[in-house]
Amino acid sequence: MSKEDVGITVSKEEDFSEWYTQVVLKAKLADYAPVKGLIVLRPDGYSIWESLRSTFDKKFAKNGIKNGFLPVLIPESLLGKEKKHFAGFNPEVFWVTHSGTNEIGDRLALRPTSETLAYTMYSKWIQSWRDLPLKINFWNTALRAEIKATKPFLRTSEFLWQEGHTVHATQDEAEKEVMKILEIYKNTVEEELAIPVITGKKSEKEKFVGAVYTTTMESIMPDGKALQMGTSHFLGQNFSKPFEVKFADKDNVEHFAWQTSWGVSWRLIGAMIMVHGDDKGLVLPPNVAPVQVLIVPIYKNDEGKNTVLSKVEEIKKILEAKKIRVHVDDREGLSPGYKFNDGELKGIPLRIEIGPKDIEKESIVIAKRHNREKSNLRFSEIETIGTILDEIQKKMLENARVKAKTNSIDISNYTEFKSKIEKGGFFNAPWCGKIECEEKIKEETGADIRVLPFGSEDTNQKCIYCNEQSISIPIFARGY
Structure with a gap:
């Protein structure tokens, strides 16, 4: 196996775009699909998304938000009910025109976003003030015709995201919801992905089509380009009027509702790759890493193997009891150096090296991925590895803040x-x-x-x- 098959062959500083693509592919986060503009998410990439989803779900639930599901097909006539909004997406829409060999009358759009579909349903579900607030989040995919200049996680024709849609009785309540969501986004991205963001509003020119105003969180990438990390929109009554999302108040007087929508996508994963990665490959924040600790046993013969693997299993159980995600690389026929490089390519936050001599000394060698520092840790201190991972997480955010400030x-x-x-x-x-x-x-x-x-x-x-x-x-x- 050649070096080109394994490691990153370009410098992050010299060829950022090629470096990024190699990290995505060689760290096995994703791969290109047979259709241009689409990617396949591999298990490690999906694990990171699942981690983010779990965190968001817990925070959404505390805010009274429940999950639902929406179909991917939207009738053209439905999109046309909110012409200004639809016009903004029209150039990007994929259309379904046939069912089998038969043409369909009303073209069906593959969801670019779900406002029109969600609010058609909301108008059926909401009758009185007792039905409010209605707060639903949808984990799904969106499709937009990003055929040119595609890049995994950052710009693809289909992408994973969540989109929330809420309905409120008053303007004040809706605007407070917008800010609550933006704060959830900010805290999650900084605490889980260790990426600093700046929050505020979009200009009138750049706001979401159909919104009264858009709030956003933005981050600067190492190549000097900005990345929109997520948005939360105050829709006012711009959708409730055309879609007749109305409610009767306590005096049985009918009013149009006030609405919000908000979302983040898997481009958060792309940002994480760019902000933290280095010339060795991916560097994962411990909070979202599929594997937080990699254990590499080192031995030369069967006697040493049995002694080392016995101790490795003991350490693994101690860490797993602390809810730490551990993987033991005990593959035969591969050198410890190869395994070290493979773990670094995949961005595993902490590596444990242990051989017969380490056992004699009652210690292990630990190597931190984010700064590649190595040190010794006594067996009696193994339970402190959880604290070490927390320190790595904190330090990665601090480092990212320093870099963002210089940019x-x-x-x-x-x-x-x-x-x-x-x-x-x-x-x-x-x-x-x-x-x-x-x-x-x-x-x-x-x-x-x-x-x-x-x-x-x-x-x-x-x-x-x-x-x-x-x-x-x-x-x-x-x-x-």
């Missing part, structure tokens, strides 16, 4: 802005609030407003483009 620039001169945007990064630049300036900046530099951070209001500076009084300091960046 963030305060800037007020447009000439300087244009010269530096090529290298990428988050640019905190004053803006007058006019869409004309936003569009010109996008046209001339390729950078758009990623987020208007909460608390970024500012009237003391001049717009970076037109030099008129600013209203805020948004973050500009080129994005995925």
Whole structure:
């Protein structure tokens, strides 16, 4: 087996795009499907998604949100009921036109998003104030015609995501829900994936079509491009009116409801790969790692093998009793060095090395994946490995915050802005609030407003483009 078959052959710094693709494929997270724009999720990749799903489900449940299921096909006539929203997705929609060999009358869209379908059902389910709030989350796939410039997890024609849709009696209640969800997203991404995010609102130009406003969380990737990590939308009554989502209040007076929608996708996994990975491969935060501890037994003969494997089994049981996910690489015919490299490629957070000499010393060797530090740990200290994993998780977030900060620039001169945007990064630049300036900046530099951070209001500076009084300091960046 050649090195090209096993390890990463390009540098993250020198060829970021190729490095990313190799990590996805060689760490066995996903593979390309026979249809262009689609990928197959492999067990380790799906395990990470399941971990995120479990965390979100627990947090959603505490917020009174239940899971449901929606079919993938949506009639064209249904999409047309909310024309502005549908027009935004129309170029990306896959259409089903035949049933067997027979043409169908009303074309069926493969779900680009589910607002129209969900709210058709909600209008049937909601009659009075007693039915509110209605808060349902759907774990499903969405399909959008991303045939050009596809990249695993980041931009594919079909992707896993969750989309939540809630209905409320008052505007205030709905807007509070928007913020609750955004906070759940932020905390989960930072605590589970160790990725720092910035939260705020999208500009009018960049908001979700059909929303009154969109809140977002954005993160900067190591190549200087921004990645939208998740969004939470206040829909107002923009959907409740065309879809007649109404309720009778306590006085039997009918009102249109107030709504929200929100979602994250498996692009969170793509962000995790980019933020933490290195030239050896994947680097997984312990909280989401399918395997948190890899044990590599080292021996030369059958006598040593029996002694070492007996101790390995003892250590494995101690760790599993602590709910730590452990894998023993006892494959025959492969050297310890090969197993070390394989574990590093897959990003396993902590490796334990143990051989006869270690047993004599009543200790093991531990190697941390995120910084590749090695040290000795006595048998009596093995139960501290859970604490070590917690420290790794915390340190990975701290390191990511430092890197993100170095990729963030305060800037007020447009000439300087244009010269530096090529290298990428988050640019905190004053803006007058006019869409004309936003569009010109996008046209001339390729950078758009990623987020208007909460608390970024500012009237003391001049717009970076037109030099008129600013209203805020948004973050500009080129994005995925």
